[in-house]
Amino acid sequence: MSETVLRSRSARGSRLGSVVTHAVLVAGAVAMIGPFVWQVLTAFKSQPETASVPPTLLPREWLWSNFSDVFATLPFGQQLVNSLIVAAAVTVGQLAFCSLGAYAFARLEFRGRELLFALFLSVLMVPKQLLVLPQYQIMSGLGLLNSLPALILPGLFSAFGTFLLRQFFATIPKDFEEAALLDGAGRFRIFFSVMLPLVKPALAALAVITVMHSWNDLLWPLVVNTDPASMPISAGLTSLQGQEWTNYPVLMAGALMASIPMLLAYLALQRQFVQGIALSGTKG
Amino acid sequence: MTQLATRPAQQHADARRPSRPRRRHHSAYLFIAPVGLGLLVFYLYPAVSTFALSFTAWGPFGGNTFTGIANYVGVFKLETFWSALGNTLLYMLIGLLTLPFAILFAVLLNREGLHGVTVYRALYFIPFITLPVASGLVWKWLYNGDFGLLNQFLGIFGIPGTYWVSNPTTALFAIGVVQVWSQIGYYLVIFIAGIKAVPKEYWEAAEIDGANGWQRFWRITLPMLTPTIFFCTIINVIATLQIFDLVYVMSASATANPAFSASQSIVSLFYEKAFVEADKGTATALAFLLMLLIGALTFVQFRLQRRWVHYV
Numbered sequence: 329m330s331e332t333v334l335r336s337r338s339a340r341g342s343r344l345g346s347v348v349t350h351a352v353l354v355a356g357a358v359a360m361i362g363p364f365v366w367q368v369l370t371a372f373k374s375q376p377e378t379a380s381v382p383p384t385l386l387p388r389e390w391l392w393s394n395f396s397d398v399f400a401t402l403p404f405g406q407q408l409v410n411s412l413i414v415a416a417a418v419t420v421g422q423l424a425f426c427s428l429g430a431y432a433f434a435r436l437e438f439r440g441r442e443l444l445f446a447l448f449l450s451v452l453m454v455p456k457q458l459l460v461l462p463q464y465q466i467m468s469g470l471g472l473l474n475s476l477p478a479l480i481l482p483g484l485f486s487a488f489g490t491f492l493l494r495q496f497f498a499t500i501p502k503d504f505e506e507a508a509l510l511d512g513a514g515r516f517r518i519f520f521s522v523m524l525p526l527v528k529p530a531l532a533a534l535a536v537i538t539v540m541h542s543w544n545d546l547l548w549p550l551v552v553n554t555d556p557a558s559m560p561i562s563a564g565l566t567s568l569q570g571q572e573w574t575n576y577p578v579l580m581a582g583a584l585m586a587s588i589p590m591l592l593a594y595l596a597l598q599r600q601f602v603q604g605i606a607l608s609g610t611k612g
Numbered sequence: 613m614t615q616l617a618t619r620p621a622q623q624h625a626d627a628r629r630p631s632r633p634r635r636r637h638h639s640a641y642l643f644i645a646p647v648g649l650g651l652l653v654f655y656l657y658p659a660v661s662t663f664a665l666s667f668t669a670w671g672p673f674g675g676n677t678f679t680g681i682a683n684y685v686g687v688f689k690l691e692t693f694w695s696a697l698g699n700t701l702l703y704m705l706i707g708l709l710t711l712p713f714a715i716l717f718a719v720l721l722n723r724e725g726l727h728g729v730t731v732y733r734a735l736y737f738i739p740f741i742t743l744p745v746a747s748g749l750v751w752k753w754l755y756n757g758d759f760g761l762l763n764q765f766l767g768i769f770g771i772p773g774t775y776w777v778s779n780p781t782t783a784l785f786a787i788g789v790v791q792v793w794s795q796i797g798y799y800l801v802i803f804i805a806g807i808k809a810v811p812k813e814y815w816e817a818a819e820i821d822g823a824n825g826w827q828r829f830w831r832i833t834l835p836m837l838t839p840t841i842f843f844c845t846i847i848n849v850i851a852t853l854q855i856f857d858l859v860y861v862m863s864a865s866a867t868a869n870p871a872f873s874a875s876q877s878i879v880s881l882f883y884e885k886a887f888v889e890a891d892k893g894t895a896t897a898l899a900f901l902l903m904l905l906i907g908a909l910t911f912v913q914f915r916l917q918r919r920w921v922h923y924v
Contacts, residue, residue: 349720356717357735366761367750379759425647432643438636451655455854457879458899461886462658485650515639544744546857551887565745566861576753583746590741605801
């Protein structure tokens with residue numbers, strides 16, 4: 329009976345409501361995206377134009393030279409490549425190592441499992457700044473300062489990744505493994521051909537989180553790689569600020585180029601990003 | 613052959629099964645070895661060693677001597693430590709503003725039949741996925757005292773602007789705002805998921821009882837969301853206590869920016885001590901104190917949750 333009454337009442341309410349809703353959401357969107365738009369526009373302006381009062385919205389003349397100037401000032405291309413290599417290596421390594429460990433913790437019984445797992449969890453709770461000095465000494469001892477392995481090595485291993493994947497492995501019914509065991513498959517075979525495909529969504533989520541962390545990380549690269557040629561793009565940008573601090577168009581062009589790979593990744597993999605965030609819950 | 617015995621399907625492999633004799637898998641150690649050894653070398657050993665080293669004076673080439681709590685006493689005597697501590701706590705408080713914004717947008721985006729949810733979510737998410745260093749640079753430009761867009765905008769209303777990040781009274785807030793702005797998208801995603809998990813019948817029942825939207829929000833959505841809010845508060849506090857990137861990029865160095873000490877965080881002070889001044893004893897003590905602070909504030913939050921978090 330009241331079904332229709334209810335619906336019409338809420339429909340009337342929601343028409344006004346949806347105008348207000350969109351108004352608030354649009355205002356929010358402008359605040360969120362505004363700086364980014366301004367960055368893009370500034371990246372195309374000439375330096376004198378950025379100092380004009382009142383400011384121009386659109387560039388009087390669209391200058392592409394700011395983008396090439398970034399490459400002239402810094403080994404910017406090299407740094408982009410560094411970031412890509414590091415992100416790819418760290419992600420592949422983490423997926424491989426963490427999934428192996430996670431599988432064992434979730435599916436195999438062995439002596440000391442609880443203790444080992446507790447040890448893994450304790451790593452999760454330590455802030456990474458606490459580790460930076462000894463990590464730096466390890467890298468220095470290995471003669472790896474100012475090299476890409478210095479950026480990659482610590483990132484290959486993750487207690488968080490192991491924990492996340494373990495939760496997924498644990499929810500898979502035993503039957504899948506047992507069928508394979510009956511067919512005479514070994515543990516590694518089962519892991520690769522049966523279990524890994526079943527946790528693909530979790531692997532995708534972990535990959536997204538790992539790529540983002542790796543791409544965005546600043547403190548560790550600043551510490552281990554002080555040579556511009558071996559820096560990732562995050563650290564490279566900060567040095568661009570030192571050298572070109574008055575030249576905002578060039579700075580904005582650099583900032584834009586450094587952000588674009590991650591933005592493209594997001595557009596291509598929205599679902600994995602959102603799922604990764606929903607699953608993660610650890611990120612500064 | 614015990615593995616082949618039939619038994620009811622189990623949700624969790626690690627559930628104890630006392631009735632069945634255990635089979636131990638020695639291959640498990642091989643599976644765990646790569647990540648285990650990596651964590652041991654690059655995480656556990658450094659953690660223990662930082663703790664040990666915070667009680668020593670660092671020689672230039674090893675050769676550390678035990679000095680008891682001298683490093684800690686030294687830190688407490690540092691004026692910059694106390695200002696960095698105060699700043700960091702302020703960053704934390706400002707950072708918490710992220711959550712009400714994220715909740716507001718999440719609630720609006722969960723309205724039934726709303727168009728463009730994916731577009732809005734993507735737009736709100738962009739600040740979170742752009743490189744933090746890049747965001748810091750962009751905002752620094754917006755904050756620029758001479759040509760920054762913010763001052764131009766305020767000028768329209770006749771409000772005098774300032775040099776936002778080099779004015780000691782505004783620098784910290786200016787940086788804090790960027791932190792909030794960049795994190796909203798992340799928490800938005802979590803809150804959207806949280807609201808989706810609330811059973812629809814609750815709102816329908818309330819609507820039949822004549823509750824308006826406002827009442828439904830305060831009486832149903834918000835209480836049902838408290839576990840998510842609790843989770844986000846924990847994560848957010850831990851993250852903002854470790855703020856570094858934005859401070860580093862926007863506040864630059866002590867010589868360049870008069871507002872440096874007014875906006876420096878504990879981690880940026882740590883970086884300064886460890887890698888600019890090469891004062892590693894002080895740095896390790898700082899790092900350890902930060903961990904204690906994070907631990908203490910997390911503990912307090914867990915204690916307080918009984919008062920306000922509703923679990924169904």
